[in-house]
Amino acid sequence: MSEVTLLFFAGLREAVGTSRESLELPAAISTVGALRAHLSTRGGIWAEHFAPTRNLRAAVNQDMAGADAPVRAGDEIAFFPPVTGG
Amino acid sequence: MPVRVQSEDFDLTREVAALRAAQGTRAAKIGAIATFTGTVRDLNEVDGKSTNVSQMTLEHYPGMTERALEKIVADAKSRWDIFDALVIHRIGALMPLDQIVLVATVGAHRGEAFAACEFIMDYLKTEAPFWKKEATLDGARWVDARSSDDSAVARWGAGGGEPASEQKSAPENAGTETTSVDAPKSAPTKGAGA
Numbered sequence: 034m035s036e037v038t039l040l041f042f043a044g045l046r047e048a049v050g051t052s053r054e055s056l057e058l059p060a061a062i063s064t065v066g067a068l069r070a071h072l073s074t075r076g077g078i079w080a081e082h083f084a085p086t087r088n089l090r091a092a093v094n095q096d097m098a099g100a101d102a103p104v105r106a107g108d109e110i111a112f113f114p115p116v117t118g119g
Numbered sequence: 120m121p122v123r124v125q126s127e128d129f130d131l132t133r134e135v136a137a138l139r140a141a142q143g144t145r146a147a148k149i150g151a152i153a154t155f156t157g158t159v160r161d162l163n164e165v166d167g168k169s170t171n172v173s174q175m176t177l178e179h180y181p182g183m184t185e186r187a188l189e190k191i192v193a194d195a196k197s198r199w200d201i202f203d204a205l206v207i208h209r210i211g212a213l214m215p216l217d218q219i220v221l222v223a224t225v226g227a228h229r230g231e232a233f234a235a236c237e238f239i240m241d242y243l244k245t246e247a248p249f250w251k252k253e254a255t256l257d258g259a260r261w262v263d264a265r266s267s268d269d270s271a272v273a274r275w276g277a278g279g280g281e282p283a284s285e286q287k288s289a290p291e292n293a294g295t296e297t298t299s300v301d302a303p304k305s306a307p308t309k310g311a312g313a
Contacts, residue, residue: 043178043250044261088264095183097246111180111248115264118177118208118249119157119220119240 035060035106039072042113045089048082058106065091066100068110088115122188124179126211129221131156138205138223145202153232154223155240161215163253163262172253177210177219180248184208187247191239199235201226206239208249238275244268 035058046052062068069091073083083089091098092111104110121138135154139146162169192204207221220243224235251262 040180042180042248043252092180092183092248095180095186097187111183113180113248114250114261116245116248117251117262117264118179118247119244 037068037104037106038109040109040111042111044114045082045112048078050078058104063103063105064100065093065098065102065104065110068104069100069112072112083112089113090115121205122185122192123207124181124184124188124210125207126209128209128218129207131221134205134207134221135223138203138225142202142225148227149202149225150227151229151232152223152225153229153236154221155236156218157220157240159213159215159217159219163255165263170253170255170257172215172255174254175213175215175219176252176254177208177213178250178252179208179210184248188243191242191246194242195224195235195239198238199226199231200228201231201235204235204239206243208243208247210249241268241271241275245272 037056037058039054039056041049041052058068059071062071069083069089070085073080073085081087090113091100091102092113093102093104094109095111098110121141131154135152139149139152142149159172159175161172163172164170188206188208192206195201195204201224203225205221205223209217209219213219220240222236222239222243224232224239226232226235245264245268252259253262
């Protein structure tokens, strides 16, 4: 099994219509950037919101992660817009 | 280093008193308490245009948000000679005039307490996973991140302990600070350039 948990927050969560999903990680995907590109191939709202031009941030296992960050089976990977707290 | 994410309001006086008391015997060495309270405004400016805001909803990432805040506080404590810091951030539905965030730092001297407080706030704005959704007359919308927040963080530098544009002198004993019986630290920062 090479399952990962995907989490979505804020405007992205509303756009994709879910806050969480389990994904069987395709063997070719080993980084956050590759995963993001993979999600954009779902088309429609996914293509729009995961497009490379979109300002999106990610976290792996609750730490901020860049596009080069590795993703592995069992990881919790979150995607969200730039933060706006404070 | 207490960090709290909560829907309830907070009381500045009570929180500061608790933070001081938590220092135990070191409480008497505190000469400076710096606090920042953020409150909800009734308008938001986007591209120079102001929109009335009737309500705001704060979303966060349970678990990661607390971790991120703890990391920011730890960074502040490694950069400045403060004793402790407190961060409280509210979530859920908030109205204009409501308090939304509290940052408090305690230390021997005001320079370090002020700087650490501002540093924590600047990093909270760009690194801690919170998202604001505003209710306006035109409907609800997610607040866009501001580039000014990125510049606020950038001025602290990746590894430095001070804003590049600001040169702080060694800790002074002037002003309203209580003079410490400890020998003053030789440098205003710890771990600068690390």
